[in-house]
Amino acid sequence: MFFNTERYDSAQETLKRLRSFDKEQPLPEVSMGLLYELSGKRDAAEKSMAAAIEKGADDLATRLAVAAWALNAGKIDQARENAQAAKSMAPDNSRADLILAMVLRYEGRDTQAEAAFRGIHEQSPASFAASNNLALTLIAQDDDTKRRQALEYAQVNVRSYQLEQDVAAEQAIQKVITSGEVSPDTSYYAACIYHRRGQVDLAISLLEGALASTKAFPDRKSAQRFLDRIRPEENVSQADDDATSDIDAEEGTATDQVFSE
DSSP states (O other): OTTTTTOHHHHHHHHHHHHHHOTTSOOHHHHHHHHHHHTTOHHHHHHHHHHHHHHHTTOHHHHHHHHHHHHHTTOHHHHHHHHHHHHHHOTTOHHHHHHHHHHHHHTTOHHHHHHHHHHHHHHOTTOHHHHHHHHHHHHTSSOHHHHHHHHHHHHHHHHHHHHHHHHHHHHHHHHHHHHTOOOHHHHHHHHHHHHHTTOHHHHHHHHHHHHHOSSOOTTHHHHHHHHHHHSOGGGHHHHHHHHHHHHHHHHHHHHHHHHHO
């Protein structure tokens, strides 16, 4: 609040008090620097970050915060200097490694950047920052093999992101299913999620339940096509005939209801 009203001294004093209660909080100078940066006050941000280094040169968190700020601000030398200082304090710090690899990428040293990102990726396979920057570094090089590798990394990242979204969606769906109020639409959507996660039998069961419902839903035909595609072949022929009859009957009923109203 103080910062937004340009009462910067009061804002910094508040940050100091907060840190006196919790030493895990960043130095007030770091926090002020980030706030200045967000407000478009680059000169003030630089001064605040310089003050942070003067005060916390031996503090790992301060060095990392200033390095990250400098990288985003395009101050590559400053980013390198502070990341190297952080690494001297904590040789295995992955954040310092990532910033130093980013510095190499910013400098156009793609071969060295590639090696750095590969190292980070091997240590932390789940790191999106490592795999994403590795893909970008590979695709920047004039090498068809590396560009194919870049595509593979990018595809894995997309699938990983989709899986994260699916997990959130599945949790929401589970709440609906356990409540006993499952509409055909929900069953169809849930089937898509579970199929993508490899739970084919559950997906088939949900689709069959949706298609057996007498309720009309806009994705009925898509649900039928999806079920036909994933259901075991020996069950398809007879089930298709039954399902087609059911669909025609239900669509006719729904149409009659609309016109009778």
